[in-house]
Amino acid sequence: MISIIIPVYNEEERLPALLRHLDVVSSGIVSEIIIVDGGSSDKTAEIAQAAENIVFHTSEKGRALQMNAGAKIAKTDIFYFLHADSFPPKDFDALILKEVQNGNLAGCFQMKFDKDHWWLNLMGWFTKLNHISCRGGDQSLFVTRDLFTKLQGFDESYKVYEDNEFIKKLYGEKQFTVIKSWITTSARLYDRMGIWKTQRLFAEIYWKKRRGASAEELYEHYYKRLNL
Incomplete structure (x- = not known):
């Protein structure tokens, strides 16, 4: 089973659509959705707490802090870190589980933007490549609990670039794969x-x-x- 961990801050516009999307595209392998709020001043917390089957948690603001906080309370052996404005593909959870069963303990999806522009399309194309320079947090990230713990989670000194720092450690372990399905992220x-x-x-x-x-x-x- 999989725990989805979503760090949020003032995401009242995006969060409802994401939760509806996850309900539609999941194949039933998701055990829990953990929303970690970093002190939103809008209705984000209210929306999360009102949603069904959501684990709501709070922490200090900062995605690294929030994602680590979510991982600490997660109950499963596979973590899936997802931004509030990124919408994963159909059966994303089954695709993740298949990779883990095949020995790929961490990775992401190919990414495209929700805006049609030649440069953004080109940037999306590069996410097909399994190279560290083509990585970023909007592509989402799955990782097993054991590997996440071994690498000591996200470096909380980073308030930006935290995803890249952790992914760098995953590449150092030679544990990163790119799933050949598209996640769509906001431009x-x-x-x-x-x-x-x-x-x-x-x-x-x-x-x-x-x-x-x-x-x-x-x-x-x-x-x-x-x-x-």
């Missing part, structure tokens, strides 16, 4: 900032990390650019 940040400004920001974060920037430096740069 809302690209809509808000513009495609080229957003892509430039991601490139800056990537290269700053390659050059040794600290977790705090990445956070400061990200939110400085985000709020320009």
